[in-house]
Amino acid sequence: MYVSVKGGERAIDNAHRWLAEARRGDPAVAELSLEQIAGQLAGSVDRVMAEGSLYDPELAALAIKQARGDLIEAVFLLRAYRSTLPRFGAAEPLDTAQMAIRRRVSATFKDLPGGQILGPTFDYTHRLLDFQLAAGGAVPPPAERAAEPVAPAMPRVADLLGADGLIEPEAADDGRPVGDLTREPFRFPVDRDVRLQALARGDEGFLLALGYSSQRGYGRNHPFVGELRIGEVAVEFVPEELGFAVEIGTLTVTECQMVNQFKGSAERPAQFTRGYGLVFGHGERKAMSMALVDRALRAGELDEAVQAPAQDEEFVLYHCxxxxxxxxxxxxxxxxxxxxxxxxEMVRALRAAAGRPAEEPEDA
Amino acid sequence: MHEAGYNFAYLDEQTKRAIRRGLLKAVAIPGHQVPFASREMPLPYGWGTGGIQLTAALLGREDVLKVIDQGADDTTNAVSIRRFFARTAGVATTTRVVEATLIQTRHRIPEAPLAEGQIVVFQVPIPEPLRWMEASERETRRMHALKEYGLMHVSLYEDVARHGRIAKTYDYPVMVAGRYLMSPSPIPKFDNPKLDRSPALQLFGAGRERRLYAVPPYTEVNSLDFDDHPFTVERWSQPCALCGATDSYLDEIITDDAGTRMLVCSDTDHCGARRAERPAEECTP
Known part of the structure; x- marks a missing residue:
């Protein structure tokens, strides 16, 4: 009888009903609320917002719920929603020097203006499963507040180095509109704005592996964490009809300034160079990986040999x-x-031509 | 009626216009890959987003849409895409080639001849025919600009040297209007001759790779070959077990544990129409 792998509309509908049932799980167990997801699975929400390119914790929580916690599926849901939104324009550049700091560490200086702020971090936790957490119910005691607020001035480490010319200067704003890869396909070589956008949306695992590969010798660039900072920054936008900037909201972002060695070339004296990472939410691993890969991708610009995957612009941007x-x-x-x-048909024909009919089993 | 809350055929009008501008350029330069700002669709990349965006940009309220995958109207992804447009555009759909004004397809060209005024939209995974030989987009764009296609000929020659024949069976490279090397999308080479001087407008969309290209009606499309190894298509020793067709592309279906096989038309509309024309007693169940 003629049986084929063909699914009618009913089969698809039923498959989706089954999925919804599986997503809900045991109905005797309370359903997750978006507040619970956004409040208690913030790491997932931040990752989905970052890779989904849409800053909205509530929608990200909804996407995670709908995707049954499959984060790439949640990113997909958020992206598909994002592409239906109108694009008003580009905000003013975020001024991360004015960030309301929650965490800020530098690995290059023991102390620096503004100090090291440890903030909420997994660093130095002992990764022992906490069985009290499994029992639930306990509200952790609040962290002790410092007697003084953090310093109002929190200059970026890269700016401190820049004052001495030890690090390459930040490229000046050329006034050109920033690129947007969601509106224009890549044209290689891509400019750094589009590259950074691609990396900021890129998969954390992929960038982590590429950044790691650069540390292991595949495009080594001698990185130091000049600074990693996390906190809230204001977003400003200049509506055409007003002509001046208005604050339209705040974002939590993680910024990583990687400081990399550079021995100098015929044109340039020895100087530290930069790799930059910025992601939505609290995403240290991603911001650091992004900064490593950004620096690796500057190989061509800095006259370094382009040999490793992390240095290959088409490879990285097409696959991240x-x-x-x-x-x-x-x-x-x-x-x-x-x-x-x-x-x-082709394999059969080739085997027949080779005098080995397809039906005949191979000798062991 | 289409679903409220979304624009007709899902995409906003600005995006559709941008795609149509790209299509006009593609028609003006047959076989040339035009970059376009592919949007993120609610269906996954690799599942026809390029074709879907082209269809969305082309659909009008009077259009009649047919969607096939592997030649069949009832394969899951074809059903899914057809429902997407029934839902977001509310257009009429059909499984009959003759009734359709727009046919979106994956991996096949219908067996029934196409007519003037019809549009075929192909879903394309990898638009660059040279990609397997040259990974870099910068390089392949340069090769197209210079009409430098030696790599492809060498690749086909290597097949001949190794296997005694050209071993490409689908996504078989073609030259369009004597100028651009083009991937016909992963249709079997059986379908390649249908591309040549087709009265229908043939459009190709690659969403993930953000490229579109076109073969305008009555454009010459040649499958690459050598004088001593001319292009040939697949032939089967048996006819379709259902409709008896001897000139259609056949799929092999395994019907029991012993590996018994039957061959049936991959084009379900073609097979169904042929069976409908024949007296019932002649038909195999």
């Missing part, structure tokens, strides 16, 4: 997007029997 990657990998689940049929 997890929504694209997951779509194309998972599309292999779609029927391919027409192509496979062609290949079957």
């Amino acid at each position: 997007d997890n929504v694209q990657a997951t779509g194309f990998v998972e599309h292999l689940k779609l029927p391919h029997y027409v192509d496979f049929q062609s290949e079957l």
